[in-house]
Amino acid sequence: MGLARILRCHPFVKGGYDPVPDKFTIFRNKDARDEYRKSMNLK
Template sequence: MKIFSKLLILPVKFYQKGISPLLPPSCRYYPTCSTYMIQAIEKHGALLGLLMGCARILRCNPFVRGGYDPVPDHFRLRRNKNPKK
């Protein structure tokens, strides 16, 4: 993994370990948005992974049903229509 990807993952890990445990669970998706961000960066690189993670955070709100939404194999900003478990 490249250094820029590692640098982008550090604040997400800090959030997971230091901030998230203090807050009630609020993510409507599985995997959680922070885990999705890390997986997207690892799978698609820093820029595309960051874009995918930000798009996921923006669509995680009380007006969506949520559910299983893994990182897709190919870059896309929309939710997976038929994710495979």
């Protein structure tokens, strides 16, 4: 989880409010996760 947050927080990112999530996920939203799983033929 720390690595994902570090990759989102560097000088080339717009920045903003980034609260600590209650549950870890690589993806910020469900749509991105579902699209990735669909592209990888995963359920």
